[in-house]
Amino acid sequence: MTISGKTRVCGVIGDPIEHTLSPAIQNAAFTHLKLDFVFLAFRVKAVELEDAMRGMRGLGIHGLNVTMPHKKAVTAFLDEIDSTAKFLCAVNTVLNDNGRLCGFNTDGVGALKALQENGVDPSGKKVLLLGAGGAAKAIAFQLAKEAEELVLLNRTPEKATELAELLNQALGKEVKGAMLSPNTIQKNLRDSDLLVNATSVGMHPNDNQSPVAREWLKPDLTVMDIVYNPVETQLAKDAKAAGARVISGVEMLVHQGAASFEIWTGRPAPVEVMRKAAMWKLVEDVSR
Numbered sequence: 001m002t003i004s005g006k007t008r009v010c011g012v013i014g015d016p017i018e019h020t021l022s023p024a025i026q027n028a029a030f031t032h033l034k035l036d037f038v039f040l041a042f043r044v045k046a047v048e049l050e051d052a053m054r055g056m057r058g059l060g061i062h063g064l065n066v067t068m069p070h071k072k073a074v075t076a077f078l079d080e081i082d083s084t085a086k087f088l089c090a091v092n093t094v095l096n097d098n099g100r101l102c103g104f105n106t107d108g109v110g111a112l113k114a115l116q117e118n119g120v121d122p123s124g125k126k127v128l129l130l131g132a133g134g135a136a137k138a139i140a141f142q143l144a145k146e147a148e149e150l151v152l153l154n155r156t157p158e159k160a161t162e163l164a165e166l167l168n169q170a171l172g173k174e175v176k177g178a179m180l181s182p183n184t185i186q187k188n189l190r191d192s193d194l195l196v197n198a199t200s201v202g203m204h205p206n207d208n209q210s211p212v213a214r215e216w217l218k219p220d221l222t223v224m225d226i227v228y229n230p231v232e233t234q235l236a237k238d239a240k241a242a243g244a245r246v247i248s249g250v251e252m253l254v255h256q257g258a259a260s261f262e263i264w265t266g267r268p269a270p271v272e273v274m275r276k277a278a279m280w281k282l283v284e285d286v287s288r
């Protein structure tokens with residue numbers, strides 16, 4: 001990669017940010033397509049977010065990914081927000097369009113692409129989604145449009161019922177929300193086609209935890225875990241052993257990054273290159 005006087009700068013802002021995979025994924029894509037772009041990570045504290053967004057405009061930074069804890073707060077400093085990001089009250093991608101800062105959210109579309117590109121079409125399916133945090137909300141908004149039936153289970157049940165109600169109102173679809181418990185999981189899994197874990201259960205360092213008891217997993221189920229560290233979660237291992245189809249969290253990570261790449265460059269993202277870069281970085285981080 002050669003940096004020139006015309007190199008366009010993209011990046012990710014968050015706090016903490018040292019462990020982000022985005023520079024590895026995005027720079028691999030820019031290099032592969034020989035685009036004169038570079039991608040950097042910026043640690044931005046909450047109190048400095050406004051200055052950071054002024055800096056984006058002032059320096060002509062072309063695109064940003066936005067991660068914890070800024071996804072909601074950043075909306076106050078943008079000129080335009082697309083309808084999905086507006087519904088989610090969360091932006092993960094900003095495009096600087098000649099000084100106009102435009103916000104998007106690619107989490108939901110990343111999850112949908114992860115399913116579709118792996119041969120799973122959620123339309124007409126019964127989906128069981130675990131979690132009701134930021135990622136779960138984005139996935140639920142996307143999948144509620146496609147699925148025949150969507151059930152949300154969350155440790156804090158009020159968050160699941162509130163999100164279900166919000167989706168019912170916005171989309172006119174009957175989404176159900178309830179408490180995440182061994183009982184509710186077992187009951188709902190019986191007739192589900194697709195299980196998505198959007199909780200942080202199983203994330204490193206709790207590698208051997210799973211939100212679902214292995215005996216309830218079955219061969220006619222597709223399981224997508226959005227946890228990508230470890231690459232193969234306990235839930236993924238158990239699902240594979242039960243004969244279920246498994247889609248790893250790396251897929252959603254890569255596809256939401258690919259959607260951001262397309263917003264910034266207007267070019268189709270080299271998804272396979274991005275996937276390899278993500279896997280290399282994850283393996284490198286583990287072996288450190």
Ligand code: ATR
Nearest residue numbers: 131132133134135136154155156159198199200201
């Ligand atoms: P993200 O932006 O990644 O979605 P988040 O908004 O903090 O992160 O959401 C984390 C999700 O994981 C929530 O659904 C959380 O449940 P609560 O709403 O009850 O907090 C869920 N979660 C985290 N730890 C959990 C645990 N030990 N058991 C069950 N659910 C858990």
